[in-house]
Amino acid sequence: MEKHKLLILIVDSKQEKQASKLIHKISPSMQFVHIGKGTAELAVLDELGVGRAPKAVIWTVIPESLVTKVLDRLNQRLYLDEPNSGIVFTIDLTAVSGLGALQYLTGKEVKNEKS
Template sequence: MDNTQGKIRFGASSAPHKLKLIMLIVNRDKVEFYTDFLQDFEVNMQAVTMAHGTASTETLQLLGLEDTGKAVILGVIREDRAGEALDALSNKFRTIRGGSGIAWTIPLTSTIGVALYRFLSNNRQGVGTKWNTPTK
């Protein structure tokens, strides 16, 4: 009797890449730039939500600023790419006009499902094959 029936094959065994949640707070008019920029670091899933800065009107006038509209960008990045991405973002925050912001990461401790993990970690090996179907 075959003991592999109903079990799932996961392909070549290798240590999985750890994942992190990367979060950015940037000006609203720079959202498209930063979401495109994050794709260079294999950030496959991103979500954007609008936010509002906390500075008072008096403070804004004193500093010569007008808009407090911000955006929060959330994405999932592999741990081995996170440091490189944060360094590149820090450089962009300093050099792009109106492109200042803040970025940080938080470790993710688990995901539900191999297919979701492979998508989030940009591991496309086995997509469209029998790697995630029960063996016969």
Template sequence: MQMNNELKCNLITVIVDYGKGSKVVSVAKKEGVRGATITLGRGTSNLLINKFLSITEIRKEIVFMVTNTNTCQKALTALTNKFHLDKPNHGIIFTIGLDRFYGYHDKENENLCEKAGKSMYKAIFVIVDKEKGEEVVESATKAGAKGATIINARGSGVHEQKRLFNFPIEPEKEIVLMITKEDLAKDIIDAIRKDMDIDAPGMGILFVLDVKDTVGLIG
């Protein structure tokens, strides 16, 4: 039976201090999350001692995880309790309902994503192996995309876990972000799914968010 890979799903985003990203993923996986992407970021500090020492920026890790609604709630509770995210200065966690999502392989869940309201623009995120981001952009451009941003990251998923001397290795990833008009989104998504074989295990994931307001877009 052909599996439907478009699921009722949520994007979990966790922002924690540098070095904790992999621990966040480990806890989430125990609750059923099947993969994650970690990117580097930086936060600002208003603590007086840090200002005195000229330390006003703190390295952060941002963890993105896409999962179904039931698993999302379990992961949210587990992560909040484990990392004390309900207390000040311990991190931030939030979830966003997704408009569309492809590349999630779970035979126990075949429900469609809940569709968000119509918006003029869509944000398309594609996470693929390092050096494949340009291929995604090329595919999207042929389908009508006007531009894209490629972000370096690392991934940890059930189809890509490798070990060296019993230590897990997290492969490098690229996140491709495109903002496009709603009427072009389907053609772009279909082109990327076909050209990058997104629906095959371990080949990447693609998800779509509604964009409320935009400034600076051309075309």
């Protein structure tokens, strides 16, 4: 079974729909979107490149084979290499509670197999 990663993207809330569509076109997995406002000092926000405006935090599980493609597309379209434009990163997933949960998170059809 292919390995998966948790992708976390933080961008201005105005870019949430565009970012969500970019990810979905490459990896149609379930996405969790939260609107947030951080409490970090301005210097920390500037260092991370996220600024003070309200943020959209997008969480999604993607196949490891698509990570580079998704990150490249997000960087190209959202200009994440520019200051205060956002940040994206991935975290290795070492376990999921079951095959059904993984299928649900990755947008795969869950088959109900009866013996």
